[in-house]
Amino acid sequence: MLSQKTRYTIRALMHLADKYQQGLVPLTDIAEAQNIPAKFLTVILSEMSRAGLVVSQRGRDGGYELALPPVDISYGDIIRISRGSLALVPCASRFAHEKCKNCLEESNCRMRALMLKVRDETAAVLDRISLADPIDMGVMAEG
Amino acid sequence: MLSQKTRYTIRALMHLADKYQQGLVPLTDIAEAQNIPAKFLTVILSEMSRAGLVVSQRGRDGGYELALPPVDISYGDIIRISRGSLALVPCASRFAHEKCKNCLEESNCRMRALMLKVRDETAAVLDRISLADPIDMGVMAEG
DNA sequence: TGTTATGTCAACCATTGCGCTAGACAATGG
DNA sequence: CCATTGTCTAGCGCAATGGTTGACATAACA
DSSP states (O other): OOOHHHHHHHHHHHHHHHTTTSOOBOHHHHHHHHTOOHHHHHHHHHHHHHHTSEEEEOSTTOEEEESSOGGGOBHHHHHHHHHSOSSSSGGGOSSSOOOOTTOOOGGGOHHHHHHHHHHHHHHHHHTTOBTTSOOOGGGGGGO | OOOHHHHHHHHHHHHHHHTTTSOOBOHHHHHHHHTOOHHHHHHHHHHHHHHTSEEEEOSTTOEEEESSOGGGOBHHHHHHHHHSOSSSSGGGOSSSOOOOTTOOOGGGOHHHHHHHHHHHHHHHHHTTOBTTSOOOGGGGTTO
């Protein structure tokens, strides 16, 4: 599962993508529109700022905007930055690989091989779609 | 991320699949071979027993075995049973749907649509592979 | 019968992580 | 100078996680 914080992050960046090139968006606007606790959002946006995904301006009429065109920010990037990895287990991460606790030798761990496959499929979806892409709502039909 | 418990569950069931039709496997065998704390494993296997994935026998020479042929147990099933869902957010689960906290209306939530897509891809991988399938170790090459 | 080897179960416990807030500070515009 | 914005570090409370304890049930076997 994605943490609440990661979900907030995604929604906040979606919001900024919607307002791209329309000037700075103050934090409270995002918080209200997206139903995110304002104080918590400061933590989130500061992180995104440090990560280089958004730029901020302080003082009156300050706010946030995306540091890059939405097309250059994929959902994969966002989740990797916020959560560290797309994988279901630490040892199946390609960018933030870490040994799993209480596991056996990685080199012939079948669970790891399986989870790498899942990770790669996940990445195929999430890296292909950027903040600029319209999202196909069709998938919701069957749920 | 999968919880440690879910990882243990998968490895324990893999172990039982390897020993399928070779008689009952005592808990301590699994615990030792798979490096899982024995007492904790009792909790896990009891759950799997209640869920109908394994059958157990008490008393001397007792132990566990899969309740079904390995081919009839997919990794998707295991994870769903252990963790409740394959999805990255509660509202994107197809079998255990739940409203996300602090979200907006689900019906036009783009994040949900995206996460449903990811869930479906994940399910496509995990439901296709069962405990009877050899796992392709090729994916590990690039990591 | 009783002893030993197993699984069952409920309760509990310690630690960690998560979600979030507090509060002091910095900078920008008017 | 003051109002409005973002920045930063600390910390807090709660729930979940990972795991243990210990009493109990059951089965095989001598």
